Amino acid sequence: MFGMFESRIEPGICNVAGVDTPRRLVRMIVQSASIKEGFMHAFVELSVPAGRVGVHWFEQSSFALKNAVGTTLLIDPYFPLDRPAEKFIHRSPPVDVTVLPTRFVLLTHSHDDHTHAGTIAGIEGARKDVRYIGPAESIEKIMSDTDVGGDRTDVVGAGDALELDGIMATAVLAKPPAGDPQADIAPPDVTHLGYVLEIDGVKLYFSGDPINTFADNDELIRAVADLAPEVGFLTTHPTEGEFPGFDGSIKTAVRIGLKTAVPSHYACFIRRNYDPDEWASGFPADGPEPLIIPRNSQVVMPL
Numbered sequence: 001m002f003g004m005f006e007s008r009i010e011p012g013i014c015n016v017a018g019v020d021t022p023r024r025l026v027r028m029i030v031q032s033a034s035i036k037e038g039f040m041h042a043f044v045e046l047s048v049p050a051g052r053v054g055v056h057w058f059e060q061s062s063f064a065l066k067n068a069v070g071t072t073l074l075i076d077p078y079f080p081l082d083r084p085a086e087k088f089i090h091r092s093p094p095v096d097v098t099v100l101p102t103r104f105v106l107l108t109h110s111h112d113d114h115t116h117a118g119t120i121a122g123i124e125g126a127r128k129d130v131r132y133i134g135p136a137e138s139i140e141k142i143m144s145d146t147d148v149g150g151d152r153t154d155v156v157g158a159g160d161a162l163e164l165d166g167i168m169a170t171a172v173l174a175k176p177p178a179g180d181p182q183a184d185i186a187p188p189d190v191t192h193l194g195y196v197l198e199i200d201g202v203k204l205y206f207s208g209d210p211i212n213t214f215a216d217n218d219e220l221i222r223a224v225a226d227l228a229p230e231v232g233f234l235t236t237h238p239t240e241g242e243f244p245g246f247d248g249s250i251k252t253a254v255r256i257g258l259k260t261a262v263p264s265h266y267a268c269f270i271r272r273n274y275d276p277d278e279w280a281s282g283f284p285a286d287g288p289e290p291l292i293i294p295r296n297s298q299v300v301m302p303l
Contacts, residue, residue, distance in 0.1 A: 041095050043298055053199040056298035058094040060113055060268035061235060063206065064102075064298075067199050071165045073104040075195070075206055076114040077123070078268075089270055094296040098126035104164050107134030108174065108208030109192045110141050113268070117145035124148055133162060133169065135191035158193065158223070168198040172223045174208035183213050196227040202301055205229035205256065209265070214244050215251035225256045231301060232258040232288075235265035238274055246279045253288040260303070261288045267295040 043056040043064050054066040063075040079093035102123055107115045115138040123130055124147050132142060133154045142148045154162060158173040175192035179185040194208040205224055207214075214220055236249035243265070244252055253261040261283070263276045280290035293299055 041099050043095075044099060044101065046298060046300075048300060051200050051202075052300050052302065053202045053204070054298055054300050055204070055293075057233075057262070057264065057293045057295070059090070059266075059295050061108070061206075061208070061233075061265050062094075063233065063264075064100060065167075065197065065199065065204075067167065069166070070101065071103050071167060072101050073106060073164065073167060073197075074100070074102050074123075075106045076108055076208075077105060077119045078113045078116045079119045079122070080116060081118065087269060087271075089268060089273060097122045102127060102130050104167070105130060105132045105134075106169060106195055106206075107132065107138040107142075108194060108206070109135060109188075110137035110190045111209070114138075114209070115141050117142060120148060121146045131164070133164075135193055137190040156193070157191070166199075170196045170227055172196060172227070173220055174214070175211040176217065176220065180211060180213045180217070185211060185213065194224070196224060196229050203227065203229040203231075204301070205232040205258070207232065207234045207252075207264075209235050209242065210244060210252070212241060212244055212248065215248045215255060221252070221255045229256065229258065231260045231262065231291075232256060233262045233264045236263055236274075236279060237265065237272065238278070240272065246282050249279065250282050250284075250287070254284070258288040260291050262291045262293055 046054045046066060048054040048066050048068050050068045056064040060078050061076045062078050065073045077097060079095060079097050081093060083091050085091065097119055115134065120142045131152050132139065132148060133156055136155050139153045139155050143150060143153065156162065156171045158171055161168060161170040171193045174194045175188040177187060179187040192208055195206050197204045232253055234249050234252060235243050236246060237243050238246050263279050266274050276292045280292060283290045
């Protein structure tokens with residue numbers, strides 16, 4: 001049914017800004033093979049020590065997180081099977097979602113590459129105990145387009161906090177409902193959230209798709225900074241305009257007070273791709289450390 005699933009992964013190196021800064025080794029478990037349906041994905045086999053968290057980036061803004069007891073949470077899983085060559089960089093999805101021991105799914109907004117009915121249907125086909133959390137439009141979409149029932153969904157808004165089997169998830173705004181009139185940015189079409197997660201004492205921020213002027217919005221910055229995340233996974237693009245550009249992404253990381261910043265929302269679509277090395281090269285020497293996680297690979301944090 002699912003055909004071949006690609007899992008080619010670069011060596012365990014992460015790129016760090018600065019011409020004279022040596023590249024830094026990342027603790028990763030990698031797998032270099034094309035995998036068939038049902039093949040054990042590297043993340044399934046990942047063992048996470050107490051006090052740390054495993055983070056797998058697949059591509060785009062799709063992540064999997066795991067704590068020491070194996071609780072697995074997905075963020076914006078987007079693994080379409082139909083991947084035309086003129087649109088997608090990779091012809092095969094990075095994982096057979098049915099092999100992941102998913103317990104929770106966090107959705108940031110209802111755009112298709114963040115709330116994908118086909119992927120959710122695959123998760124539901126494999127497990128009937130998954131809990132889905134997201135803004136109203138995302139929950140409405142999956143309840144309408146899949147077999148997910150309302151008894152396993154939670155609608156959340158900015159400021160809401162949920163305890164998920166020992167994982168604390170707090171929703172924050174990615175785009176303000178009014179947009180940014182001063183910057184001539186219209187209100188967003190749907191609710192856009194990000195999340196700050198605390199897992200065994202490690203705090204991680206997932207930005208969702210933030211407004212272009214996020215770094216200049218004191219209220220948006222404060223809502224995240226007050227939760228004191230150490231690592232941020234940030235959507236950016238140098239020219240697209242909807243999201244913060246590279247300078248805006250770096251400014252966001254600095255203003256929040258992140259120790260480490262990781263780029264996301266790339267390596268999926270041909271027309272929306274960018275060079276993460278270019279992003280990383282702009283970080284100040286005394287600022288957050290940029291970390292580039294190769295597509296479809298994982299780290300255990302803190303590094």
